[in-house]
Amino acid sequence: MSRHRTAALVGNPNSGKSALFNALTGARQKIANYPGVTVERKAGRVLLPSGEPVELLDLPGAYSLDPASPDERVTRDVVTGAFEGEARPDVLVLVLDATNLEQHLVFAQEVLELGRPTVVALNMLDMADRDGLTLDPAALSEALGVPVIPTVAVRRRGIEDLRAAISEAESHAEDRPHRNWHLTLPERRLSAKHIARGATLSTTTRHTVANGIDRVLLNPWAGPVILFALLFVMFQAVFTWSTPFVDAIEGGMAALGEAVSASLPESLLRDFLTQGVIEGVGSVIVFLPLIVILFAFILVLEATGYMARAAFLMDRLMAGVGLSGKSFIPLLSSFACAIPGIMATRSIPDHKDRLTTILVAPLMTCSARLPVYAVIIAAFIPADTVGPGIGLQGLVLFCLYIAGILGAMAAALIMRRTVTRGAASGFIMELPRYQLPRLKDLLIGLWQRAWVFLRRAGTIIFMATIALWVLLTFPQAEPGESQLDASYAGRVADVLHPVLEPIGFNREMSLALVPAMAAREVAVTALATTYAIDADDEEAEAQRLTERLSSAWSLPTALAFLAWFVFAPQCLSTIAVARRETNGWKWPAFMVGYLFALAWVFAGLTYWTAGALGF
Secondary structure: OOOOEEEEEEEOOOOOHHHHHHHHHOOOEEEEEOOOOOOEEEEEEEEOOOOOEEEEEEOOOOOOOOOOOHHHHHHHHHHHOOOOOOOOOOEEEEEEEHHHHHHHHHHHHHHHOOOOOEEEEEEOHHHHHHOOEEEOHHHHHHHHOOOEEEOEHHHOEOHHHHHHHHHHHHHHHHHOOOOOOOOOHHHHHHHHHHHHHHOEEEEOHHHHHHHHHHHHHOOOOHHHHHHHHHHHHHHHHHHHOOHHHHHHHHHHHHHHHHHHHHHOOOOHHHHHHHHHHHHHHHHHHOOHHHHHHHHHHHHHHHHHOHHHHHHHHHHHHHHHOOOOHHHHHHHHHOOOOHHHHHHHHHHOOOHHHHHHHHHHHHHOOOHHHHHHHHHHHHHHOOOOEEEOOEEHHHHHHHHHHHHHHHHHHHHHHHHHOOOOOOOOOOOOOOOOOOOOOOHHHHHHHHHHHHHHHHHHHHOHHHHHHHHHHHHHHOOOOOOOOOHHHHOHHHHHHHHHHHHHHHHOOOHHHHHHOOHHHOOOOHHHHHHHHHHHHOOOOHHHHOOOHHHHHHHHOOHHHHHHHHHHHHHOOOOHHHHHHHHHHHOOOHHHHHHHHHHHHHHHHHHHHHHHHHHHOOO
16 A cells, blocks of 8 residues: 655744644644654644645754754754655645745755755745735745745635645656755855845835834843843733632632532532532632733733744843753743743753753743742732832742742753753844734633643642542541541651751641642642641631631741742653653752752741741
């Protein structure tokens, strides 16, 4: 039986390959890893106009076929047929960014040197038009000697023409005379300049507006100030804007708990539903508005093109600790979750840079820590203002994120001079065009992240809550005995407490750290469930978690708990991904060890200092 024909999307990063892949394949996609490497293999099926199915590969973005990273090595080996177990593609679809044509043509010529049947997708033409650039696809096709199809992937423009061109690429390749593209890199750059000029019909001064904006945002003095001001506003908004929504969800959960208590007789089932499910899982769900607001800011900054400029700004700081700006994007991704952040280090060509970035990524404050921070801040930090429009709670949250960043930079500096010693690598990146974010894309992105959060609440957090409730409920306490003292969970807390008591942790806090290794948010669930089960009367049981904590903990204890979560290792899934990306347990074990040590030391310093100052 003959195999299906294959095609592969190749191009520079930020050329719109992924959007084009989604437009061509729709839902007919399969994602795995290439054998023997951690680089993602993304494949889908395209139906040609004749009805013939073609397998389409979305190859990692590359700047050259002379690889400088694992991603580029896979791209080179696949397109040349050198990757074991992967057939050489029958057709190459070369994706070019119309707004940055000259730079993308440098790599394009290198691909064309292979002499393979090739179709060019001239993508993002709408952005070029917006910037006042009018391109001539026919002239570009004549210069390159291959078909050039104008496309706007996000709006599905040119998709049918591209399918037809893929269908005819092999037959057209036989009719075209072979061109000699074997040029040196300087010659390719010069040729790219000439080709780009020849394919440009007209240009206006509109595209220089972006240059003017960059002169401000990328200024070595003003740029960092603007960046940190944006981050400060973001964290202020997380608390200020979310308050009415959080209050509404808390009220709904309280009403649901009361309704269940009123409709069921006193029993283990009622306790499980009220103390375990509603109190436990609900204590995390109430923070959904904070997650949505945080990601709304991040998505807007990404969609406008500002995030890449933030990476450029951070290059100087990264170089100071032995890293490059290429580490910034993985570390930035770790603010959402360390797992994609660690996986994003595959684009870092230098092994020592990549390893260091993996080891410090867990210090970035992931979204799972936000519920922990939020509940402690709400319980112990008053909702006061410390200046015009500056809330104290938002300021504390901002400081916690900054503490994680500074901790990561300090850890990287020490590692690059010891266990991952080496010189910092260079940093070259392409700055995307500025654009207004599309509301539909933002809403889809927010829904996806909200769904991930709710799914975790309904799976990992729910299962952890059930397990914790069982451990806290059995054996039943004798009259006059605390339920925590009598339970299996209390025995677990007794083992951990001697280690954590010197840094101000009580038994409930010690117990909460165990299920938090499944997901950081579960620490909130654990505290809510523990205090609900151990409540002495119905009035205490009806209290919100923040009220229970403020009455049970001292301020130094609360601050120590926050300091612990700034530095403590992330969830078990993060550790597993670190093992996969480093091909062994040596470095993940080192990562877990040094992070636990940092957490204990800084929690202790925070507790002892706050106590000494009389807080």
